[in-house]
Amino acid sequence: MIPTRRHLLHTGLIGAGAAALSGCGTATGTGSGGPRLLHAADVHPADYPTVTAVKWMGEELGRLTDGRLGIRSFPSGQLGNEDDSIGLARFQAIDICRVAAAALNNAFPETSLLCLPYVFRSVEHMRAVVDGDIGTQLLNVFEGRGLVGLAYYDAAPRSVYNVRRPVYEPADMKGLKIRAPQSDIFLDTVRAMGANPTPLTFGAVFSSLQTHLIDGAENNWPSYQSSRQFEVARYWSDTRHLHSPDALLISKASMDALTPADRDLVRDVARRSVPLMRAEWDKREADARAAVIAAGTQVNEVDLAAFARAVEPVNAKYTAGAGLKPLYEQITAAA
Template structure:
C-alpha cells in the first residue's frame, strides 16, 4: 500500500490528481499497487511531508514549491516575483526544459520529482483595506509560506511578513495575529479565508507551482516496470489536475464574488519595481539566472 499526503481539502485539484494516480495504478496492476491518500493536512504541514517522504515514512508528497526553496535551490527560480506572466506562460515553461531541470534537481536528496502542478496566481487578501500599491501594505502583518523569497519580497513591499503554515491562517486572522495573507483564489475559497478577509487585491506577484514528489526509497524498491508506470501516470495526471483547476478556479471566483468580497486591480509596475532588488540578487546565482532566462523566453 502506497501513501500520499496533501494539505488541501478532498476536492482540491491536486488532491483529485493524486487520487486519479492511485486509481490508475490500481487498475493497471490489478490491485498490486494501491494508494491511500491523506488530504486536508491529516499528516501535518508541508515541511513535515517533505521530510517524511525523504526518509520513507510516506511515499508521495504534493507540496508548494516555496516550501522547497531552502533544500532544493533550483525551485527558487519558480518563486521569483513576476517570473511568470500568466497560467499559460507557467504551463509552457513547466512542460519544457525548465520543468525537467527542476524535477531532475530532486534526485540527490532522497526524493524523485514526478510532476509539476498549478498553484494559480498568488494575490493579496486582508481584513483591513484594498491594496493598490506596495505602500498600502505598510504596517500589515501578512502570512507568507515558510520561504526566504516570500518573506523578503513582502518586506520589500512594506509588509510585516509572517511565515505560517496554511492551516494556521484562518485562526490567525480571526485572532488578529495577522491582517491577511497571499495565495490563489482557489485556496482563498476552499480554506474559507474569505470569511475573515473581505478585501482581495489582484497582484499576481507569483505563479509559483506545486510539485509532486516520491520518496527515493519507494522508487528504489519498485520493480523497473512499476517505476515507469508510476512516472508516466504522474505525468498524465498533470492534465487531470489542469482540467480540475480551471473549472474549480472559475467556480471559486464566482463564489467569493457572490459572498461580497471587495476586489480590485493593483499597480503591477509599482509592485515589479519594489521587487526588483530581490530579483536582481537571486539572479546572481548562475543556475537561477539560467532557469529564469528560460522561463522568460517561454513568455
C-alpha cells in the same frame, strides 16, 4: 496498519534509519505479496484538485496493474503540514507528497526560480516552462536528498488579501502584517511589496486572521475559498505576483523499491495526471472566485507595473548565485 500523524512522525522521522535498513517501507502489502498501496499526503481537502489528481493516479495504477499497485490518500493535513510531508517522504515514512514549491526553496535553491515574483507573466507561461526542458531540469534536483520529482501541478496565480483595506499599489501595503509561507524568497517578496512578512503554516492562517495576529495573506483563489479565509479577510487585491506551481514528489527509497517497469509506470501516470489536474484546477479557480465574491469579498485591480518594479531586487538577489541566472533568463524569454 493505517498510519497516523503521530505514528509517522515517530516511526518515520525518529526511526527512519531502522526502517531503511529493514527495507520495509510504508506501502501496505510491501513484502506480503498483497496489493502495494503507496501513501500520499496533502494539506488540502479531499475535493481539492491536487488531491483528486493523486486519487486518479491511484485508480489508474490499479487499473493498469490489476490492483497490484494503488495509492491511499491522506488529505486535509492528516499527516502534518507541508514541511512534515517533505521530511516524512524523504525518510520513507510516507511515499508521496504534494507540496507548494515555496516549501522546497530553502532545501533546493533551484526551485526558487519557480517562485520569483513576476517571473511568470501568466498561467500559460508557467505551464509552458514547467512542461518543457527547464521543468525537467527542475524535477531532477530532488534525488540527491531522498526525493524524486514526478510532476508539477498548478497553484496560481497568487494575490494579496487582508482584513483592513483595498491595496492598489505597494504604498498601500505599508504597516500590514502579511502571512507568507516559511520560505525566504516569499518573505523577501512580501517585504519588497511593502508589508511586514509573517511566516506561518497554511493551517494557522485562519485563526491568525481572526485574532489579528496577521492582517492578511497571499494565496490563490481555491485555497482562499477552501480554507474559508474569505470569511475574515474580505479585501482581495489582484496582485498576481506569483505563478509558482506545486510539486508532486515520491520518496526515493519508495521509488527504488519498485521494479524498473513499475517506476516507469508511476512516472507515466503522474505525467498524465497533470492535464486532468489543470482542467479541474481551472474550473475550481473560477468557481472559488465566484463563490467568495458572492459571499462579499471585495476585489480590486492593482498597479501591476509598480509591484513588478518593487520586487526587482528580490529577483536579482535569488538569481545571483547557484548558477541560476541563465535559467532565469530562459524563463523570462519564454514569456
